[in-house]
Amino acid sequence: MRSPLLTIAKDQPSSHCCFCSMQCGLEIVISDKTSGLITKPSPNFPVATGRLCQKGLNALDHVFHAERILEPLAKATSGSERWQNVTWDHAYGDIAMRIQRLQAEHGADAIGVYGGGSLTNEVCYLLGKFTRVALKSKYIDYNGRYCMSSAAAASNQAFGIDRGMSMPLSEIPNAKYIILAGTNIAECQPTMMPYLLEAKKKGAVIVTIDPRNTMTSKVADIHVRLQPGFDSVFVNGLLHVMLAEKLVDEHFIQERTSGLESLKEAVKSFTPERVEELTGVLEPVIRTIARGFAKADTGIVLTARGLEQQSNGVENTLNYINLSLVTGKIGRQGCGYGAVTGQANGQGGREHGQKADQLPGYRSIEDPAAREHVARIWGIDPSELPGKGVSAYELLKKIDEGEIKALLVLGSNPLVSSPNNRMVERALQKLELLVVVDMFETETARYAHYILPGSSFAEAEGTMTNLEGRVFHRPQAMELPGNSKLDYHIICELAEALGRGMYFQYEGIEDVFRELAAATAGGKADYSGITYQRLQAEKGLFWPCPTPDHPGTPYLFTEQFHHPDGRAKLFGIQPKMPAEPIDSEYPFVLTTGRLANHYLSGVQTRRTEALHKKAPVPVAEIHPWLAKRIGLGMDSKIRLTSRRGSLVFEVKVTEGIQPRTVFVPFHWGDEHSINVLTNDALDPTSRMPEFKICAVQVERA
Numbered sequence: 001m002r003s004p005l006l007t008i009a010k011d012q013p014s015s016h017c018c019f020c021s022m023q024c025g026l027e028i029v030i031s032d033k034t035s036g037l038i039t040k041p042s043p044n045f046p047v048a049t050g051r052l053c054q055k056g057l058n059a060l061d062h063v064f065h066a067e068r069i070l071e072p073l074a075k076a077t078s079g080s081e082r083w084q085n086v087t088w089d090h091a092y093g094d095i096a097m098r099i100q101r102l103q104a105e106h107g108a109d110a111i112g113v114y115g116g117g118s119l120t121n122e123v124c125y126l127l128g129k130f131t132r133v134a135l136k137s138k139y140i141d142y143n144g145r146y147c148m149s150s151a152a153a154a155s156n157q158a159f160g161i162d163r164g165m166s167m168p169l170s171e172i173p174n175a176k177y178i179i180l181a182g183t184n185i186a187e188c189q190p191t192m193m194p195y196l197l198e199a200k201k202k203g204a205v206i207v208t209i210d211p212r213n214t215m216t217s218k219v220a221d222i223h224v225r226l227q228p229g230f231d232s233v234f235v236n237g238l239l240h241v242m243l244a245e246k247l248v249d250e251h252f253i254q255e256r257t258s259g260l261e262s263l264k265e266a267v268k269s270f271t272p273e274r275v276e277e278l279t280g281v282l283e284p285v286i287r288t289i290a291r292g293f294a295k296a297d298t299g300i301v302l303t304a305r306g307l308e309q310q311s312n313g314v315e316n317t318l319n320y321i322n323l324s325l326v327t328g329k330i331g332r333q334g335c336g337y338g339a340v341t342g343q344a345n346g347q348g349g350r351e352h353g354q355k356a357d358q359l360p361g362y363r364s365i366e367d368p369a370a371r372e373h374v375a376r377i378w379g380i381d382p383s384e385l386p387g388k389g390v391s392a393y394e395l396l397k398k399i400d401e402g403e404i405k406a407l408l409v410l411g412s413n414p415l416v417s418s419p420n421n422r423m424v425e426r427a428l429q430k431l432e433l434l435v436v437v438d439m440f441e442t443e444t445a446r447y448a449h450y451i452l453p454g455s456s457f458a459e460a461e462g463t464m465t466n467l468e469g470r471v472f473h474r475p476q477a478m479e480l481p482g483n484s485k486l487d488y489h490i491i492c493e494l495a496e497a498l499g500r501g502m503y504f505q506y507e508g509i510e511d512v513f514r515e516l517a518a519a520t521a522g523g524k525a526d527y528s529g530i531t532y533q534r535l536q537a538e539k540g541l542f543w544p545c546p547t548p549d550h551p552g553t554p555y556l557f558t559e560q561f562h563h564p565d566g567r568a569k570l571f572g573i574q575p576k577m578p579a580e581p582i583d584s585e586y587p588f589v590l591t592t593g594r595l596a597n598h599y600l601s602g603v604q605t606r607r608t609e610a611l612h613k614k615a616p617v618p619v620a621e622i623h624p625w626l627a628k629r630i631g632l633g634m635d636s637k638i639r640l641t642s643r644r645g646s647l648v649f650e651v652k653v654t655e656g657i658q659p660r661t662v663f664v665p666f667h668w669g670d671e672h673s674i675n676v677l678t679n680d681a682l683d684p685t686s687r688m689p690e691f692k693i694c695a696v697q698v699e700r701a
């Protein structure tokens with residue numbers, strides 16, 4: 001086992017957990033029991049002081065794993081499955097030569113880049129710059145498209161800005177009524193639970209809305225077990241009651257919002273009686289929640305992927321935002337709306353130019369002033385900047401269609417995490433060059449021509465932005481193992497090999513941050529007043545932070561929203577059907593999501609013994625009614641079949657799921673990859689795939 005890098009003798013190396021958006025602080029120490037290195041909670045990070053969940057406690061396991069790739073690897077011959085070690089020089093030289101050849105033949109846009117939300121702000125920023133400046137391609141997007149894109153689009157439409165939460169987590173205990181929709185905090189952001197429990201202790205009512213009983217719904221006063229796809233119908237019922245019974249905050253609506261008429265029109269026909277008929281949620285329950293939330297002095301609404309990962313995800317999210325706006329429960333104490341960000345740097349990852357249509361600072365790549373500003377910082381002419389590309393899934397489709405010939409993947413495993421992943425597999429096979437920068441041979445990397453060994457969280461210094469919008473500094477805690485390199489060095493050295501090195505000269509990672517901060521100046525996510533020194537001294541700063549003496553912005557919207565008129569927009573939502581409604585041929589709804597002990601495509605947690613042994617294979621959850629209907633026996637498995645594929649799963653029968661719904665976690669690949677079945681219908685605005693709903697047949701296997 002390697003030893004940590006102790007920069008200052010006696011100091012404990014400290015870091016932050018690599019998994020979810022809580023970004024708990026941790027220290028790396030020597031275990032008394034095993035003498036190996038382990039993590040322990042850090043007392044120094046204000047967000048989850050002194051706490052780590054099971055994933056954080058085991059966060060070093062994959063870092064030391066025997067399968068970790070420590071040398072650059074190339075496929076021995078074309079078509080071969082065998083890897084051989086190569087030198088970095090050889091890898092860079094050959095990759096650059098192949099990229100240049102493909103671009104000469106097919107144009108600059110023949111090369112695509114696919115990034116991730118676990119990476120530091122600096123690496124996300126460099127990936128965007130690398131694509132536009134070194135490759136001169138328009139095709140970059142990242143896994144956050146599958147994650148926060150609907151929430152981001154909705155926040156931009158309603159508020160004029162997208163920061164996951166409008167308030168810090170410390171405000172949660174001041175709320176008297178909390179609505180948690182499609183968010184399983186107890187399993188997905190476990191160290192956030194104490195904030196909710198504190199609110200509950202102080203008398204808050206908690207409502208959860210989810211097709212399943214979850215660890216989170218256990219703490220709820222009311223749990224609404226909704227069939228997937230009915231959120232907007234249900235919320236229209238709540239809004240109808242609030243308007244009909246004059247429970248809304250007239251003054252707030254008058255002074256601070258626009259669009260009330262369209263909202264009134266949309267909810268007019270959604271009487272609680274009709275909503276009960278459509279959703280099965282009893283009328284008195286609808287009235288109780290509407291009255292309770294509207295009449296409470298303070299209240300918070302939190303949403304997550306449950307309702308966002310749908311082809312109507314933006315509209316669903318807008319409707320939940322309507323609840324905060326019509327009741328005036330935003331921009332003041334104990335109030336706020338939040339889309340609970342998922343990945344470690346899911347917030348920062350969407351601000352610095354990894355998204356197909358964005359430049360750093362949340363600027364639009366189509367805005368001439370933004371192009372001018374960023375081009376000047378990058379030292380190029382604005383006319384050299386490409387235009388906008390396409391979303392993650394569409395980028396993979398362009399490979400299948402033959403338009404994109406080469407792909408660089410850094411920080412994602414799209415073969416497991418994309419919907420309809422048979423299409424993705426076909427696309428990857430068509431690539432003339434696939435380069436994956438990762439710690440492991442992921443399912444995606446099996447199709448690669450090169451795997452370049454990148455860095456883990458413990459080895460890479462940089463900044464991250466947590467789910468609150470708090471930017472903080474993560475120091476380097478460990479030495480790099482073997483011949484692996486920092487991701488940021490790999491990007492800069494590849495640029496060098498492509499003859500564009502002059503644009504990627506940095507003295508160190510802090511230098512990259514300084515450029516990033518300058519590039520964001522004047523943008524929505526303005527980091528220009530942030531320095532490493534301030535982050536270390538102040539334990540993080542909330543953006544926007546536009547000047548060196550600005551204190552940062554923990555609370556948004558206290559005075560103004562970010563539309564030009566300073567108002568928030570209400571949107572009347574006419575609920576739509578899912579892209580693939582159930583019918584007599586495919587009569588059940590498949591929904592997908594997470595387990596407490598695994599993370600995303602499972603690359604890291606399936607290699608973490610303590611976690612993997614608790615959940616070695618995916619288990620489908622079905623209701624006893626459905627089990628009986630298919631004649632499920634004691635030890636039988638079930639076969640799930642959608643229009644795209646058919647797989648067999650182990651099964652757990654539970655009263656705690658909506659009877660027509662089947663739930664399967666998505667943390668596995670190959671014959672256990674539920675994304676073989678999921679639908680690739682995209683939300684028209686956010687281009688988010690419909691991970692949460694597709695129609696399936698269920699049989700005894």
Ligand SMILES: Nc1nc2c(c(=O)[nH]1)N[C@H]1C(S)=C(S)[C@@H](COP(=O)(O)OP(=O)(O)OC[C@H]3O[C@@H](n4cnc5c(=O)[nH]c(N)nc54)[C@H](O)[C@@H]3O)O[C@H]1N2
Binds near residue numbers: 020187228342343663
């Ligand atoms: N343990 C663990 N923690 C994680 C992750 C992980 O993989 N594992 N991933 C991280 C990431 S990247 C993310 S994005 C977050 C995700 O965090 P969440 O969004 O909380 O997680 P999910 O399990 O995808 O979905 C949440 C819930 O939505 C419900 N749901 C399904 N369909 C619907 C619907 O139509 N309406 C409503 N209201 N609910 C529905 C599901 O039953 C599920 O309980 O978690 C982060 N934290």
Ligand SMILES: Nc1nc2c(c(=O)[nH]1)N[C@H]1C(S)=C(S)[C@@H](COP(=O)(O)OP(=O)(O)OC[C@H]3O[C@@H](n4cnc5c(=O)[nH]c(N)nc54)[C@H](O)[C@@H]3O)O[C@H]1N2
Binds near residue numbers: 442487675
């Ligand atoms: N059916 C279904 N599918 C889903 C979802 C769902 O709810 N249902 N959720 C979607 C969501 S919200 C998300 S966020 C996506 C995520 O899905 P993926 O993008 O596939 O996420 P990960 O499994 O985290 O993949 C990250 C990869 O990067 C590597 N990695 C981690 N840290 C670093 C680093 O610092 N440097 C380098 N070079 N590599 C690193 C890991 O080893 C891993 O291979 O999945 C989506 N897919």
Ligand code: SF4
Binds near residue numbers: 056191192
């Ligand atoms: S709550 Fe999230 S950040 Fe904290 S230890 Fe668990 S997975 Fe890591």
Ligand SMILES: [Mo]
Binds near residue numbers: 146147148342343346
């Ligand atoms: Mo996510």
